[in-house]
Amino acid sequence: MNLLHIILRQWRQRPARTLLSILSVAIGVAAVLGVTLAQSSVRLGYRKLLAAVEGHAALEVAAADGSRFSQSEAERIETIEGADESFAIVTRATLARVQRKRFRAVLLGFDPTSETAWSVLPVISGQRCEHEDEALMSADLAESMQLKVGDRLVVLARRGPRSARIAGLVDSAALAELSPAASLVMPLAAVQQFFELGARVDRVRVLLGSDTDRDRVRGLLERGLPADLIVQAPVDRSELGNTIIRSLELALEFAGALTMAMAVFIVLNTLRMNFGERRRDIAIIRVLGVTTRQLVSLHVLEGAALGVAGSLLGIPLGIAMGRALAEVTRSLLAADVPSAAIPLWSIPVALVVGPLIAAAAALLPALQSRHVSPSEALGDPSAGGGPRERFPLATILIGGCLWAVATALLFGVATERLSAQAALPAGVLMLVGFIAMIPAVLAPLVRALARLIAPWMNLESSFAAEQLLGRRTRTGLTIGVLVVAVNAGVGMGNAIINNVNDVRGWYRRVLAGDLLLSGPKVEERQSDAGQPSSVRERVTSVAGVDYVVETRYFSTRANGLPALCVVHEFDPRVELPWTASADEHARIRRELAAGRAVIGSVLARKLQMVPGDTLRLELEGRSLSVQVAAVVRDYTLGGLGVYLDRAPAAELITLGPAETYTVTLKAGTELEGVMNELKGLVGGEGLVVSSYAQLRGELNLLIDGVVAALWALIAVGFVIGGIAVANTLTMSVLEQTRELGLLRIVGMTRAQVRRLVACESLLLGLLGALMGSIAGLTTAWIIHLCSGPLLGQSAPFEFHAWLLLVNLGGCLLITLVAAWSPGARAARMNLLEAIAFE
Secondary structure, eight states, X not given: OOHHHHHHHHHHHOHHHHHHHHHHHHHHHHHHHHHHHHHHHHHHHHHHHHHHHHOSOEEEEEETTSOOXXXXXXXXXXXXXXXXXXXXXXXXXXXXEETTEEEEEEEEEEOTTOHHHHHHSOEEEEOOOOSTTEEEEEHHHHHHTTOOTXXXXXXXXXXXXXXXXXXXXXXXHHHHHHOTTOOEEEEHHHHHHHTTOXXXXXXXXXXXXXXXXXXXXXXXXXXXXXXXXXXXXXXXXXXXXXXXXHHHHHHHHHHHHHHHHHHHHHHHHHHHHHHHHTHHHHHHHHHTTOOHHHHHHHHHHHHHHHHHHHHHHHHHHHHHHHHHHHHHHHHHHTSOOOOOOOOTTHHHHHHHHHHHHHHHHTHHHHHHHTTOOGGGGGSOGGGTSSSOOOOOHHHHHHHHHHHHHHHHHHHHHHTTSSOGGGHHHHHHHHHHHHHHTTHHHHHHHHHHHHHHHTTTOHHHHHXXXXXXXXXXXXXXXXXHHHXXXXXXXXXXXXXXXXXXXXXXXXXXXXXXXXXXEESSOOOOOOOOTTOOOSHHHXXXXXXXXXXXXXXXXXXXXXXXXXXXXEEEOOOTTSOOSSOOOHHHHHHHHHHHHTTOEEEEHHHHHHHTOOTTOEEEEEETTEEEEEEEEEEEOOOGGGGOEEEEEHHHHHTTSOOOSOSEEEEEEOTTOOHHHHHHHHHHHHGGGTOEEEEHHHHHHHHHHHHHHHHHHHHHHHHHHHHHHHHHHHHHHHHHHHHTHHHHHHHHHTTOOHHHHXXXXXXXXXXXXXXXXXXXXXXXXXXXXXXXXXXXXXXXXXXXXXXXXXXXXXXXHHHHHHHHHHTHHHHHHHHHOOHHHHHTOO
């Protein structure tokens, strides 16, 4: 028997049903492809913003003991595979003088013949420095000190003062990428000669094509290097970017997995409904001699054919959806975000995966069709296409097994016995298992909800409840789509809000103050005629300034791990930057004043340290042992910060001038006036005066943009859920055409028919909202438990009731909107055609 001929004939007989089936597959393919492209846009956008802050992906080779090593080793590193894009660096703290102004500077030297080095250090004005009497200066420093190309400066070196002409100005952010405190650049040979360093260098910077190359190149370098050299990420980017990207990637991957689950539910639901409507057709072809094997082949072949047609339609829809979401992302991020290029492989993959998923989804109705008796060909189909479905015990058992497997995986992640990446499939398995078990509680829930709305729609609610319970599997799959959407909105939304609120609270406390003074470490001048000498004294003397807090930053190694030591003046008038109780804050202040350290939770996790342990710091050429006073949730350098109080730290190391000064004004003081006065007072020494309000605004803009882009992806789930419900109701109306016609004949009005369809949709929405809320709350708690292993630290768990109400309202609204068109179609049907419909 020609199975393809049977499929085409059935498609022609029921074009509406066929079109809806194709649209279901198209929706699934478009959703997955569109969200995938949108994910790529979000990744590109955020990586671009992050790269603007952190620079090029790189590794560094340094001496294990922190000393300098031979330049010949640096030349040998270039021969190792993956390290061809590398160059040696040497840095030296010094004093510089220009136009009778003296300031501390960090001098950076590298080989001026290295095009690799110049590729990451663009000269924005003037020309490169090629001779020992030429230097480059940070553009921000030059602007602050009102210097230009051609001016001369003097660098105090071990062999005496060295005069150099400012040959050009370099991008300040790019220079900070090579060395956070660097402000001057000279040829490597000149720096080695001036400071009697011999043929030795501090480190070798190895550029990478992308962050994904990091582990591969690190392995190659470690195998090719002697034991006294180590490979490490640059301290200023070792964890911050990776932490942010990991959390973003986790959210995007989870959103993509949920979209894939929704697509599968939509396709499976449609093909199940296809089978339910065609029981009599299947019985007839069974009478004509079709074997069980041929019947299964018929369903699988038809599923594949629908998959091909749906994929051809869904690919352009998905591309359009992805571009639309990319435009939304671009506007939300308020940046020139590049649109994700459509990978050439995505189209053939969609053409293969779409039909495969549809064919796999057709297996369930194919297996059920084996139980259709040939005697049904002579029976009365008025009961909606066959007998009521049996209780799906097998499906519920499978769901329970999936739940058990997912729970075991999540327990392994939470206890760090399994990789953190196992949390993603565990979350999807748990969600699918939860949806599979919905039919077990469907009957009592449907009847309870039907009684709840009976005072307004008594007759319609009874009919709607019977329709839903008569087709448990179809109802469960439709609810499953809504559960996925609400789960994403509640679970992921709650996690996003908690993490964002925690970050906002942290940087609100860190950026406490009104003005920030930053730049090179200005050398304190001698006091003349009783005039204030230090930057702090001069700033404090300005009318309107209340107090000033100093902060110093030192690159360090904590028990051998790259970290950042923050020596801060913990003024009692300023709130501590970490979340803790008032008693805990008082204790931490006492411990810091006693010379103990506070460390970030990510660093503590990596070093497996707890309060009371001893931490070894390599700081300013010395090895120090400090006791850990507290482990805090901190985002400085991705949680790799070590905090010391200024007074006890000054007894351990030479602090030197501060890098930043936080200025707090007296109440009622005009910000602009003080800001302009400070620019005139310290701007000539290279200190840049900026507003903390502006910094907080820029951070808010960045965070709001990325969060809004993630919310847009979650919103897509609700739109897809609404389309799925509309599709289900439309096919349900087709399936119930004869029954609805008979109800109209016995007296049901058009308005009652519309209310019947709306009631069925409302029950689906209520069930989806209820079950989705349970799944969402579970997901939110699971994300909280897994945040530690995944990201190194987790924000406090807080449930937001308003978020739940918004998702519940959105679910009900979208299902009621979805019922409008099917309800209107049911009310307009021709009665004679309806009772003759098969």
